[in-house]
Amino acid sequence: MSTTIERRRDDVGTPPPPPPSGGALRRTSDWARRAPLLPALIFTIVVTQLPFVVTLIVSFMDWNAYYPDERGFTGFSNYASVLTDVNMRQAILTTVILTAVVVLVSLLLGMGIALLLDRQFRGRGVVRTMMITPFLIVPVAAALLWKHALFNPEYGLLNGTLTAIWRLFGSDNAPQPDWISTAPLISVEIALIWQWTPFMMLILLAGLQSRPLDVIEAARIDGASSWQIFRYMTFPHLRRYLELGGLLGSIYIVQNFDAVFTITSGGLGTANLPYVIYQTFYQAHDYGRASAAGVVVVIGTILIATLALRTVSTLFQEENAR
Amino acid sequence: MSSVTNVAPVAATRTPEGEPRRPRKPRSGALLGLAAWLIGFLFVVPVLWMVLTSFHSEEDAATNPPSLLAPLTVAGYREFFGVGTGANPWPSLANSLTASVVSTVIVLLLAIPAAYALSIKPVRKWTDVMFFFLSTRMLPIVAGLLPIYLFAQWSGLLDNIWLLIVLYTAMNLPIAVWMMRSFLAEVPVEILEAASMDGAGLLLTLRSVVAPIVLPGIAATSLICFIFSWNELLLARTLTGTVAQTAPVYLTGFVTSQGLFLAQVCAAAFVVSLPVLIAGFAAQDKLVQGLSLGAVK
Numbered sequence: 248m249s250t251t252i253e254r255r256r257d258d259v260g261t262p263p264p265p266p267p268s269g270g271a272l273r274r275t276s277d278w279a280r281r282a283p284l285l286p287a288l289i290f291t292i293v294v295t296q297l298p299f300v301v302t303l304i305v306s307f308m309d310w311n312a313y314y315p316d317e318r319g320f321t322g323f324s325n326y327a328s329v330l331t332d333v334n335m336r337q338a339i340l341t342t343v344i345l346t347a348v349v350v351l352v353s354l355l356l357g358m359g360i361a362l363l364l365d366r367q368f369r370g371r372g373v374v375r376t377m378m379i380t381p382f383l384i385v386p387v388a389a390a391l392l393w394k395h396a397l398f399n400p401e402y403g404l405l406n407g408t409l410t411a412i413w414r415l416f417g418s419d420n421a422p423q424p425d426w427i428s429t430a431p432l433i434s435v436e437i438a439l440i441w442q443w444t445p446f447m448m449l450i451l452l453a454g455l456q457s458r459p460l461d462v463i464e465a466a467r468i469d470g471a472s473s474w475q476i477f478r479y480m481t482f483p484h485l486r487r488y489l490e491l492g493g494l495l496g497s498i499y500i501v502q503n504f505d506a507v508f509t510i511t512s513g514g515l516g517t518a519n520l521p522y523v524i525y526q527t528f529y530q531a532h533d534y535g536r537a538s539a540a541g542v543v544v545v546i547g548t549i550l551i552a553t554l555a556l557r558t559v560s561t562l563f564q565e566e567n568a569r
Numbered sequence: 570m571s572s573v574t575n576v577a578p579v580a581a582t583r584t585p586e587g588e589p590r591r592p593r594k595p596r597s598g599a600l601l602g603l604a605a606w607l608i609g610f611l612f613v614v615p616v617l618w619m620v621l622t623s624f625h626s627e628e629d630a631a632t633n634p635p636s637l638l639a640p641l642t643v644a645g646y647r648e649f650f651g652v653g654t655g656a657n658p659w660p661s662l663a664n665s666l667t668a669s670v671v672s673t674v675i676v677l678l679l680a681i682p683a684a685y686a687l688s689i690k691p692v693r694k695w696t697d698v699m700f701f702f703l704s705t706r707m708l709p710i711v712a713g714l715l716p717i718y719l720f721a722q723w724s725g726l727l728d729n730i731w732l733l734i735v736l737y738t739a740m741n742l743p744i745a746v747w748m749m750r751s752f753l754a755e756v757p758v759e760i761l762e763a764a765s766m767d768g769a770g771l772l773l774t775l776r777s778v779v780a781p782i783v784l785p786g787i788a789a790t791s792l793i794c795f796i797f798s799w800n801e802l803l804l805a806r807t808l809t810g811t812v813a814q815t816a817p818v819y820l821t822g823f824v825t826s827q828g829l830f831l832a833q834v835c836a837a838a839f840v841v842s843l844p845v846l847i848a849g850f851a852a853q854d855k856l857v858q859g860l861s862l863g864a865v866k
Contacts, residue, residue, distance in 0.1 A: 280692045283682030287742060288698070290679060294739035295705040298713035298720075305715065360608055368602030374609035376850065380616050383849035385800050387817040388838035392619050395826065395834050402631040402831065404618050411634035423633075441615065449857045491861060502709045504803045505817075509824050521711040521803070528715050529807060541712035552707035556700055559861075563696075 299545070305538040312532035325539035335523065335540060342501060342519040342547075345432065349439045350496045354489060356440070357447025362477075364448070365455040375452075382445040390509035393438040398510075400425040431515035435506050443500065447492045454488030455481070487558055494555035501548055520544050623835035630831040645832030649840065658837070660812075661819035664730055666844075668805075668815060669798040672737035673791050676745045679738070680790070684749035689758055699747065706743035710803055721808055728810040736804050741794040748793065748859055752786030785855075792852035793859030796845050816841045 309321040329335045364375055384392065397404045406423045413421030427434045458481065466476055504521045511517040513526065520540060528537035621637070622630045623646065629639035651657045687695045717736065718727075726732040756779055764774035802817040809818060820841055823834050849856065 277693070280686055280690050282686075284686035284692060284698065287679040287683035287702075287746060291702060291705055291739060291742055294735060295708060295713065298716035299708060301716035301719075302712055360605070363601055363605040363608070366598070366601060366605075368598065368605060370602075370606065374605050376853070377609040377613040379849065379853065379856070380613050380846070383796075383846045384616060384619075384838070384842045385817060385820070385845055387800075387802050387820045388842045391820060391823055391834055392615055392838050395823070395831055396619060396622055397615060399831075402633050402635075404615070404635060407633045407635040414634065441612065444612070446860055450861055453857045453861075495861060498707050502711060504711070508802070508806075509821065512824065521709070524711050524714070525803065525807070528718070534715055534719075537715055541709075541715065544709050545712045548707060548709050552704060555707065556703060559703065560696075560700070563699075 302538045302541050305534055306542045308535045308538075310534040312534060321535070325535045326543075328536060329539045329543060334518070337516065338518050338520050338523040338540075339543070341432065341517060342521075342544075345436060345439075345503070345507075345517075345519055346497055346500045348436050349443060349500050350493050352436075353440045353443040353447045353496065354451075354493055356444045357492065358451050358485070358489070360444070360448045361451035361455055364452055378448055379445050381441050382443075384442070386442065386505040387509055389442055390438055390506045393434070393441070394427065394510045398426040398434055427511060428515070431511050431517045435510050435517050438510060439500065439503065439506050443496055447496065450492040450495075451485060451488050454485050458484050487562060490558045491555070491562065494551055494558060497551045498548060498555060501544065501551070619835045619838055622832055623839050625832050627829040627832050630835070631829055645836035646840070648830075648833040649836045658816070658819050658840075661814050661816045662841075664809075664813055665799055665816040665841075667730055668733045668737055669795045672734045672741065672798050673794045675734070675738045676741045676794050677749075677787060677791060680742060680745035680749050681787070683746050684753050687746070687750045688753040689756060689761070699750065702743040702746045706740075710740070714803070714807060717804075718807060727808060728812045730809075730813040732808055733801075733805060733813065733815070736808075737798040737801065740801070741797055744797070744859060745790050745794055748790045748855075749786060751858065752783055752790075755782050789852050789855030789859065792848040793855070795848050796852075799845055799848075 306325055307320055307322060308318065309324070310318050360378060364371060364378070381389070395403070400406055400423055403426070405426065406421075409421040409423065413419070463476055463480055466480060471479075502521055503519065504525065507513055507517055507519055507522045508525075513522045518526070521544070524537050524540045524544070527533050527540060618635075624641040624643065625636070625639050626642050626644055629636045630645075632639075648654050649656065649658060686692050687699060692698065717732075721727045721729075721732055760774060760778055764778075800817065801815075802821070805815040805818045806821065809815065820837060823830070823837060852859065
């Protein structure tokens with residue numbers, strides 16, 4: 248009985264081994280199980296982990312491509328310059344503000360819209376599709392769209408709409424703000440919130456639809472108000488989905504490059520860490536400092552990622568327990 | 570409004586699907602439905618505006634207030650595709666297509682066996698492996714950019730589409746492993762094992778039991794990986810030049826204003842986004858699962 252089971256396990260190409268000791272049999276069967284996994288695992292380690300190790304090493308080096316003779320190890324001086332440099336500190340601050348604002352606002356909006364979409368109404372599917380659309384615009388294209396077609400002070404849709412509304416009331420003096428120059432960071436944030444709200448909405452809607460409806464129905468029959476049901480039943484259930492959306496959103500937005508690069512080209516105080524790293528290494532060729540800044544981003548991300556992994560893990564275990 | 574008469578038949582048609590009928594105040598229900606429509610419309614307006622503007626002439630696109638009813642023309646598209654301007658976006662579109670499709674195929678070739686070893690015949694500590702894959706996706710790309718650039722320079726792979734293919738594969742592999750595992754986990758293992766006892770039943774089982782579960786999963790996974798590769802800018806911008814540049818890199822040519830060019834920008838944005846829009850709407854039901862790396866179904 249047990250032999251047939253063992254045989255079947257290692258039927259992936261390995262010939263039935265000569266009667267070995269129990270340990271050896273188990274080892275071959277273990278390797279037969281691992282074999283399909285190895286290509287993906289090795290590929291991932293080589294392509295994603297190795298470069299980071301190199302980054303870590305270079306971050307301790309004085310290495311500027313313009314001065315190749317001065318290459319050498321300098322200890323923590325790159326980190327010191329990253330953390331004391333005004334531009335770098337500004338970039339760290341910008342990254343934190345940008346990420347926090349975009350994630351929080353799109354989570355709140357996403358939740359409101361998910362609650363609206365969780366109800367039955369005519370054309371719900373159409374509204375859901377309309378809501379997803381912003382997320383399906385290529386990020387660079389979306390940033391171009393906001394920069395040129397919406398924010399442009401002369402012919403952008405925003406100011407155009409203002410003009411139209413003012414004309415409606417017989418006035419020719421509609422305000423025509425230059426959105427990107429007056430509020431550069433907010434402009435970037437608006438474009439990103441527009442793209443990321445659908446993401447949050449999708450995750451939260453999935454959370455809402457996994458609620459145990461019978462319990463909620465029972466509470467309703469027992470006389471619970473809509474607010475009580477939301478406060479004591481829906482919200483606690485949604486909490487983990489809110490966490491997941493917030494954390495995944497943070498991980499993606501901390502890394503954002505496209506919007507900053509396109510809308511403001513890092514100018515006007517909108518340069519976030521990815522953009523500054525790109526500049527430091529691609530234009531200033533200061534490899535050591537760029538690497539140190541990269542390591543700073545990773546440390547920040549690990550903080551968020553640990554929390555994210557924990558949330559995924561909880562959801563994952565529930566999913567598997569079902 | 571005719572809300573009262575409208576709500577009743579909808580509720581009646583939905584009840585057979587298991588949704589318990591809720592006694593609601595119809596007025597507030599209709600209002601909330603209207604609010605949902607309004608918000609959905611607000612979110613889609615920029616896209617509609619993009620499409621509409623792309624079919625206007627440059628003069629009509631740059632008016633203030635906007636001329637919604639201006640005559641339609643494909644001049645913007647003609648400009649984008651180089652009629653009279655000498656621009657040629659085709660190589661970058663072809664590069665994007667190559668990078669996205671080839672990397673997606675490699676991702677599937679690596680991810681499906683891996684997902685098999687994580688679900689149907691799981692290795693020991695398979696959850697640890699899953700979380701290792703996930704953690705690599707969370708590592709910011711920008712942190713590994715410099716070594717990759719130096720390696721590319723040293724090996725002569727700068728401006729080579731194959732470098733992007735390898736990197737996009739690594740970028741999407743964690744998502745694909747997580748998604749494929751969640752699909753393979755739904756395969757009834759007992760039936761599979763019983764079928765593998767007699768070889769004749771195995772093919773039939775694969776076709777009639779496994780394929781219906783796994784093929785939609787493969788389709789959804791491919792679409793998500795395709796979208797992520799197609800959208801990528803930072804790696805492409807840093808590692809490609811004139812030969813291997815992708816469509817998003819081509820789009821960065823529109824960052825600085827060049828006189829009257831709004832219709833052309835909108836045409837460009839729409840053309841480059843079209844494959845993602847198609848893939849995204851096709852994968853709509855599985856989009857959440859892919860974006861949350863398989864954590865949410």
